[in-house]
Amino acid sequence: MGFAIRCRDLRKTYDGKVEAVRGVSLSIAAGECFGLLGPNGAGKTTTIEILEGLLEPTSGEVEILGHAWSRNSRDLREQIGISLQETRLSEKLSVRETIELFGSFYRQPRPAQDVLEELQLTEKADAWVGKLSGGQKQRLAVATALVGNPKILFLDEPTTGLDPQSRRQLWDIIREFQSRGGTVMLTTHYMDEAEKLCDRLAIVDHGQVIAEGSPAELIAKLGGHHVVEFSASGNSDGSALETWRSLPGVESVRDDAGVISLHVDAPHITIPALLDAVERQHAQILHLTTRQASLEDVFVRLTGRHLRED
Amino acid sequence: MAISEPPVREMQTRQPVSARRNGRWSGYWHLLMARMRELKREPEVVFWVFVFPLLLALGLGIAFRSKPAAAASIAVVNSANGERPVSALLQPSQQGAFHVQVLEREAALNAFRLGKFDLVVESQGDGGYKYFYDPARPESVLARAQVDDALQAGAGRKDAVFTQSAASSEVGSRYIDFLIPGLLGMNLMNSGMWGVGFALVDMRQRKLLKRFVGTPMRRSDFLLAITSSRLVLMIIEVGLLMSFGVLFFHMRVLGSFWAIALLASLGAVAFGGIGLLTASRAQKIESVSGLINMVMMPMWIFSGVFFSYERFPAVAQPFIKLLPLTALNDALRATILEGAPLLSSAQFGRLLILALWGGISFALALKWFRWT
Numbered sequence: 001m002g003f004a005i006r007c008r009d010l011r012k013t014y015d016g017k018v019e020a021v022r023g024v025s026l027s028i029a030a031g032e033c034f035g036l037l038g039p040n041g042a043g044k045t046t047t048i049e050i051l052e053g054l055l056e057p058t059s060g061e062v063e064i065l066g067h068a069w070s071r072n073s074r075d076l077r078e079q080i081g082i083s084l085q086e087t088r089l090s091e092k093l094s095v096r097e098t099i100e101l102f103g104s105f106y107r108q109p110r111p112a113q114d115v116l117e118e119l120q121l122t123e124k125a126d127a128w129v130g131k132l133s134g135g136q137k138q139r140l141a142v143a144t145a146l147v148g149n150p151k152i153l154f155l156d157e158p159t160t161g162l163d164p165q166s167r168r169q170l171w172d173i174i175r176e177f178q179s180r181g182g183t184v185m186l187t188t189h190y191m192d193e194a195e196k197l198c199d200r201l202a203i204v205d206h207g208q209v210i211a212e213g214s215p216a217e218l219i220a221k222l223g224g225h226h227v228v229e230f231s232a233s234g235n236s237d238g239s240a241l242e243t244w245r246s247l248p249g250v251e252s253v254r255d256d257a258g259v260i261s262l263h264v265d266a267p268h269i270t271i272p273a274l275l276d277a278v279e280r281q282h283a284q285i286l287h288l289t290t291r292q293a294s295l296e297d298v299f300v301r302l303t304g305r306h307l308r309e310d
Numbered sequence: 311m312a313i314s315e316p317p318v319r320e321m322q323t324r325q326p327v328s329a330r331r332n333g334r335w336s337g338y339w340h341l342l343m344a345r346m347r348e349l350k351r352e353p354e355v356v357f358w359v360f361v362f363p364l365l366l367a368l369g370l371g372i373a374f375r376s377k378p379a380a381a382a383s384i385a386v387v388n389s390a391n392g393e394r395p396v397s398a399l400l401q402p403s404q405q406g407a408f409h410v411q412v413l414e415r416e417a418a419l420n421a422f423r424l425g426k427f428d429l430v431v432e433s434q435g436d437g438g439y440k441y442f443y444d445p446a447r448p449e450s451v452l453a454r455a456q457v458d459d460a461l462q463a464g465a466g467r468k469d470a471v472f473t474q475s476a477a478s479s480e481v482g483s484r485y486i487d488f489l490i491p492g493l494l495g496m497n498l499m500n501s502g503m504w505g506v507g508f509a510l511v512d513m514r515q516r517k518l519l520k521r522f523v524g525t526p527m528r529r530s531d532f533l534l535a536i537t538s539s540r541l542v543l544m545i546i547e548v549g550l551l552m553s554f555g556v557l558f559f560h561m562r563v564l565g566s567f568w569a570i571a572l573l574a575s576l577g578a579v580a581f582g583g584i585g586l587l588t589a590s591r592a593q594k595i596e597s598v599s600g601l602i603n604m605v606m607m608p609m610w611i612f613s614g615v616f617f618s619y620e621r622f623p624a625v626a627q628p629f630i631k632l633l634p635l636t637a638l639n640d641a642l643r644a645t646i647l648e649g650a651p652l653l654s655s656a657q658f659g660r661l662l663i664l665a666l667w668g669g670i671s672f673a674l675a676l677k678w679f680r681w682t
Contacts, residue, residue: 088516104340
């Protein structure tokens with residue numbers, strides 16, 4: 001099985017003190033969609049830019065399609081497509097001119113018309129880049145990455161700041177690329193994006209990978225596929241947490257400012273027991289919900305913090 | 311826990327591609343075209359690069375045009391024999407050198423004080439004249455001498471020596487002739503520094519440079535395209551300003567077209583190199599704007615754009631002559647106004663100064679240039 005991307009023990013230290021990446025090792029198979037999920041400042045962008053050959057790591061090794069960046073970098077660049085977190089393309093060029101410009105750098109680019117159609121930009125082909133909406137600009141950024149007909153697509157926060165419809169459009173484009181056999185590496189801080197799009201994920205925090213696997217595996221690893229959240233009157237004493245933990249089927253408990261989250265296997269067993277326990281304490285349930293566990297829960301469980309603190 | 315095997319797929323599933331393959335220069339050509347399109351679509355560029363120098367040349371050319379000396383305005387005090395000087399002054403041989411008005415003494419002196427007349431002439435009872443003039447006003451001094459000559463001649467004075475005068479206000483020695491090559495040099499500096507320096511930092515700030523180096527683009531092609539776009543603009547700039555000088559001010563161009571084109575290209579490339587060096591590290595357009603102005607300011611003042619740098623103290627002259635804009639301006643003036651051959655020793659020295667500035671700047675810029 002060929003690995004499209006491999007890196008071992010990547011480290012990046014800025015100005016000798018800020019450690020942005022602290023020992024990241026990843027192996028991404030050809031044809032996979034791999035995501036780096038983590039909060040802002042976790043080191044995702046630094047990691048992906050090292051993999052793209054745009055940043056020199058302080059230490060560690062990178063292999064893209066079996067080659068190191070130090071050799072054949074021009075040949076490697078022929079085979080990858082990049083969309084940076086924030087590139088402001090020239091506003092006074094039209095969409096088609098921009099795609100043709102990027103295509104001109106590759107030995108054998110795809111025809112601009114094909115890319116325009118695939119990215120649903122045909123109608124805007126002759127509009128200036130400055131006149132595009134946020135979603136259209138982002139699709140153009142991906143178009144400039146696809147015009148070289150790459151084997152690997154690197155996308156740094158491709159949907160940040162987009163409306164839901166534009167996000168779904170981009171997801172379709174990424175899936176379409178993957179379905180043709182392409183490998184995708186993306187960063188995101190949206191757990192729904194990671195869950196829906198990625199075959200495998202690495203959860204990154206403070207420059208380190210703290211968990212890796214498919215979304216389902218990560219959620220399973222958490223123990224308990226369901227989350228029961230409730231708050232009750234008069235349950236503020238510390239011993240209460242022990243009570244909840246001892247309920248049948250509870251894997252873990254977390255107190256988030258008065259709202260108790262229970263990770264459970266079978267809510268239909270846990271919830272009746274929970275209601276009984278509350279009654280025995282002569283307390284009252286103020287609020288009760290149950291939902292499927294998500295990557296957000298995985299992240300909270302692993303770090304004690306939420307992905308997006310806003 | 312077992313990690314599930316990622317789906318295995320074949321790698322050669324790239325899109326079917328048209329037979330079209332890009333040639334060696336495809337990237338360069340597209341970069342150049344993109345740059346030219348951007349410039350054309352930016353109204354400010356069109357104004358500052360093309361229209362502004364023409365307006366400057368027009369304004370300064372009109373303000374400092376060589377005009378024939380204005381006729382002196384003379385007031386004659388009305389008196390019993392007031393007609394006598396007037397008729398003498400209006401002799402056809404004086405060729406309309408004087409505007410004469412007859413006024414009462416009071417009114418004449420008043421108007422003289424206000425600057426309306428250059429001279430007041432009053433007949434004296436003894437057949438002589440009295441002049442009122444202002445020694446601080448050159449035109450008043452001149453009028454007094456001219457009127458005195460005319461009156462003496464009218465009264466029958468014979469010249470002791472026969473003299474002849476030939477008028478000389480030759481094309482090539484006027485202010486506008488001095489100015490246009492200077493503006494040409496300044497314009498090449500301005501657009502080189504801004505067109506290269508500012509544009510690059512802008513692209514760096516927009517992360518466009520980083521995006522470009524993420525593709526197989528050759529970095530040398532990119533820099534070459536930026537330089538070539540400067541040369542294309544240069545041809546238009548120089549052509550416009552020179553034709554303007556020739557058509558509006560009847561400037562006489564002694565140097566050959568090719569010599570001027572070569573000088574202007576060297577100037578454009580040299581300042582492109584300096585612009586590149588200025589922009590090699592800066593991350594923000596604000597900081598590069600300051601740097602560009604700092605580099606250009608001494609040359610605006612010292613390099614003889616609007617007035618000759620001979621006015622600065624002799625000690626400063628060797629340093630002034632080492633500035634690239636001084637070398638460019640001097641070389642342009644020598645070629646355009648005097649038709650000096652490019653390989654004369656003076657011209658060669660200037661070309662060398664320009665080439666060194668450009669070459670060293672380019673080399674350093676490539677070493678220090680920050681793409682990301």
